[in-house]
Amino acid sequence: xxxxxxxxxxxxxxxxxxxxxxxxxxxxxxxxxxxxxxxxxxxxxxxxxxxxxxxxxxxxxxxxxxxxxxxxxxxxxxxxxxxxxxxxxxxxxxxxxxxxxxxxxxxxxxxxxxxxxxxxxxxxxxxxxxxxxxxxxxxxxxxxxxxxxxxxxxxxxxxxxxxxxxxxxxxxxxxxxxxxxxxxxxxxxxxxxxxxxxxxxxxxxxxxxxxxxxxxxxxxxxxxxxxxxxxxxxxxxxxxxxxx
Amino acid sequence: xxxxxxxxxxxxxxxxxxxxxxxxxxxxxxxxxxxxxxxxxxxxxxxxxxxxxxxxxxxxxxxxxxxxxxxxxxxxxxxxxxxxxxxxxxxxxxxxxxxxxxxxxxxxxxxxxxxxxxxxxxxxxxxxxxxxxxxxxxxxxxxxxxxxxxxxxxxxxxxxxxxxxxxxxxxxxxxxxxxxxxxxxxxxxxxx
Numbered sequence: 001x002x003x004x005x006x007x008x009x010x011x012x013x014x015x016x017x018x019x020x021x022x023x024x025x026x027x028x029x030x031x032x033x034x035x036x037x038x039x040x041x042x043x044x045x046x047x048x049x050x051x052x053x054x055x056x057x058x059x060x061x062x063x064x065x066x067x068x069x070x071x072x073x074x075x076x077x078x079x080x081x082x083x084x085x086x087x088x089x090x091x092x093x094x095x096x097x098x099x100x101x102x103x104x105x106x107x108x109x110x111x112x113x114x115x116x117x118x119x120x121x122x123x124x125x126x127x128x129x130x131x132x133x134x135x136x137x138x139x140x141x142x143x144x145x146x147x148x149x150x151x152x153x154x155x156x157x158x159x160x161x162x163x164x165x166x167x168x169x170x171x172x173x174x175x176x177x178x179x180x181x182x183x184x185x186x187x188x189x190x191x192x193x194x195x196x197x198x199x200x201x202x203x204x205x206x207x208x209x210x211x212x213x214x215x216x217x218x219x220x221x222x223x224x225x226x227x228x229x230x231x232x233x234x235x236x237x238x239x240x241x242x243x244x
Numbered sequence: 245x246x247x248x249x250x251x252x253x254x255x256x257x258x259x260x261x262x263x264x265x266x267x268x269x270x271x272x273x274x275x276x277x278x279x280x281x282x283x284x285x286x287x288x289x290x291x292x293x294x295x296x297x298x299x300x301x302x303x304x305x306x307x308x309x310x311x312x313x314x315x316x317x318x319x320x321x322x323x324x325x326x327x328x329x330x331x332x333x334x335x336x337x338x339x340x341x342x343x344x345x346x347x348x349x350x351x352x353x354x355x356x357x358x359x360x361x362x363x364x365x366x367x368x369x370x371x372x373x374x375x376x377x378x379x380x381x382x383x384x385x386x387x388x389x390x391x392x393x394x395x396x397x398x399x400x401x402x403x404x405x406x407x408x409x410x411x412x413x414x415x416x417x418x419x420x421x422x423x424x425x426x427x428x429x430x431x432x433x434x435x436x
Contacts, residue, residue: 044365046408192376208365208400209393212372217365219358227358229366 007034008200014067045220093162152183
């Protein structure tokens with residue numbers, strides 16, 4: 001197991017409260033966990049359990065009321081807004097349920113965008129974007145616009161955009177929600193492969209079948225981590241002949 | 245489980261002896277339901293008694309080989325063309341446990357549900373890992389794995405459903421509501 005310090009994402013006693021007084025809502029209560037390189041962690045829970053809040057905080061899009069969120073050892077709060085924005089362009093990749101591609105840009109332009117925003121020269125950015133598209137298996141669709149792609153293809157572009165420039169933290173919010181089950185599975189296979197290649201992934205989902213691709217599953221209820229599964233040896237389980 | 249029909253179906257491919265049948269059964273089902281060789285031989289004896297297989301002598305190494313009969317072929321065909329019976333629901337320990345947990349006083353049903361959800365999720369993770377490893381391998385084994393995946397997934401969905409219904413019941417249960425109203429009224433009384 002990796003030492004705690006090597007975690008790509010670390011949340012320590014993170015609490016997020018929305019509103020004040022009578023309308024106060026605790027979206028997260030003292031949540032702690034880490035995600036290491038090579039690891040995919042799934043977060044499961046019913047709607048309103050705090051899954052999306054957790055991901056928003058991990059991505060530096062929102063700040064905790066108390067506790068700390070660190071990405072690659074850096075406390076996001078200490079970075080300030082500009083530093084966090086830079087972190088999002090260089091270290092954190094986001095994958096959404098509805099893909100969030102820019103319709104006026106073609107596939108390669110969508111993928112190159114975060115690099116170009118970060119000041120990378122167009123030619124270099126395009127080359128990296130091309131490599132990322134190849135990696136997710138749609139290098140031949142580089143000049144296609146999102147409207148002319150299937151949902152699965154658009155999500156592949158989104159994953160390429162999330163990993164371009166060797167970003168090591170991938171945050172996926174119900175990435176298979178808008179896809180049929182076969183396409184969804186191929187997206188999970190990609191996320192899994194990316195984590196196996198050294199990235200750290202957080203997958204928010206309410207589908208057990210999809211969460212099962214993760215190394216660990218964290219269960220959230222009312223903003224609290226109520227349980228977590230590790231990974232038992234599959235062979236032992238099958239050999240015993242009794243799955244339960 | 246229908247060891248009888250499964251062995252007959254394997255014998256349709258040609259004469260086999262006990263160890264071969266066991267090996268082929270386990271290969272196709274990924275050793276998910278291990279068979280012991282004693283079970284195989286008792287089943288073969290019963291099949292022979294019923295006229296569905298006949299002993300075809302021993303091979304060079306002395307293994308007793310069995311061959312399927314015409315009646316045996318008919319039995320296999322009937323098995324494949326008849327749906328698996330569902331007249332009696334199979335005994336489901338988890339459903340029984342939860343049914344009792346919600347009625348026996350003093351049981352933390354939420355904890356029972358979560359504990360099971362975690363355990364089933366771990367199993368589902370294991371099946372998914374095996375599926376990834378088995379990619380490009382034998383179709384028969386991968387279909388058995390899919391069956392395990394779907395069953396585990398259904399169980400988790402059912403547990404989620406139980407949890408949601410319990411929560412709703414707790415909110416809607418009139419006596420709880422009455423208790424709350426009474427406490428609130430008492431609080432207000434005290435403040436005045």
